Amino acid sequence: MTKIAFIVGSPTHGSRLFALTQFFEDRLALAGYGIDFISAADLPAEDLLRADFNSPVIRQVIAAVEEADAVIIASPVFKASYSGALKTILDVIPQKGLQGKLVLPLFIGGTIAHLLAVDYALKPVVAALGGTHILGGVFAVDGWITRLENGGFEIKEELRDRLESALTELRSELTRYAVLTPAEEQAV
DSSP: OOEEEEEEOOSSTTOTHHHHHHHHHHHHHHTTOEEEEEETTTSOHHHHHTTOTTSHHHHHHHHHHHHOSEEEEEEEEETTEEOHHHHHHHTTSOTTTTTTOEEEEEEEESSGGGTTHIIIIIHHHHHHTTOOEEOOOEEEEGGGEEEOTTSOEEEOHHHHHHHHHHHHHHHHHHHHHHTOOHHHHHHO
């Protein structure tokens, strides 16, 4: 079974970022992909901040990423970069932990001016972790997502279309790389 790990760098559960991750998670699970959801809001802060590699939770995070065929990295943008909470998770991933994996960024910020946070802040770290297959992903603006009274979210149609396109690209790339041998993958 193809596995996908979500690494979510929001320090709170109420973030509109979860509208994006839920969109992907629902569709991927329905399509039969295995999902591991790693959320900074659920992880013990002390284990992350101290990079406690003896922590069972940190070992589970590392195992989820190791077993994944694709990693969706999601974060709010604060001060033109991804969250510090995301950084603490990325810090516990081994040096080549993203090697051979598809990586799809899902970012959200208060303004489109933070769009380049993916290129200038995230991509160098992904590359340092061995990631070379970075998909286009999606950058959303907070105003494109409305919190509903029942606790859910409403996503504007234009953003939904972009999310669907990114999902299609991810599934296409997963199919493409799943059939390649390691020698064929090196030739790509």
